[in-house]
Amino acid sequence: MRCHSVAGTTSPSAVATYATLREIEDRLKSIRNIEKITNTMKIVASTKLTRAQRAMTESRKYGETSNEVFEAAETKPLEGEGKKQLIVVCSSDKGLCGGIHSSLSRYIRRTTPDGPPFDLVILGEKCKAQLGRTNGQNIVLSFAGIGKDVPTFADAQAIADQITQLSGDYSDVKILYNKFINAQSYEAAIIEAFNEEAIAASANFSAFEVDDEVLANLREYSLANSLYWALAEGHACEQSARRNAMDNASKNAGDMISKYQILFNRTRQAVITGELVEIITGATASEDM
């Protein structure tokens, strides 16, 4: 195949054909490499996905159980006058996983202009970059280093600690995360975390006989619980989305490879036929002389 490229430069059309042949070959090679890479990433994401899903089911049970108290107590967010909301966005540091980060950012951009004033706490580099452009004024805290592995409860606790130490007085805390519906679809959803006044003011609160002093602990702990839930579910969504994205990328690369292979073979045939025609015509012409 290589010997074709050492053709003479006599006719411009022939040069063009040889060049494209070479180009197609290079293109094919690079697409093959891309396919290998995306395929490997897909396999890695698949293995991580099983672990992430297990962590998600466990953490979901955990978070739901923790929220049962508030459901039973019929806790509602207080209609704080002039108080800000705090929205915690759970994304991660890694990209290449389809649109799950931007769906969170879009949710923020869609819902916040009509809502009350708010501040943002952002977990993960991806949403930080996206929201930093449009809502930079609202960001008070950002965290990085999320999404390397399955999130641990220690992560959630440390984040919850920082959030409780924030100086602002917030009417309620909303945790925005990707809800895992099935392996193909996710949607941005919200977990409510209440502040102490809201818990104390809830309708059925007296049934629990909680001392005022431990109320703050309950609040901190339930914030950590909800964060852990959101982080684990978001992580599972991310892995699943990455698996799908890489699956599609490999498929597309496969399609392109077969297309280019056919194009390559046809062009090569055409070049050979052209050469044969030239040789035969030349031979016949010189015979007749």
Next chain:
Amino acid sequence: MVFAWKAAGLTYNRFLAVSARAVRRSLKEEKRLVAERRGEMDLRFAKWEDGKQGDVKHLAQANTAANAASSS
């Protein structure tokens, strides 16, 4: 009733993290290695002001420092 850890300026989450670490460390060797991976935390954070990102700090160190400051 005032808890000792509350008096020392720890938050409830910090208190839980410390006690969980103590429990993990007292496990037997092979169980401990598995369990300690669940307690790992390597996050960085930054405070924002007026749409500008501040310095990036390590979360673990910052939390310890904050707890130390509130106890004194």
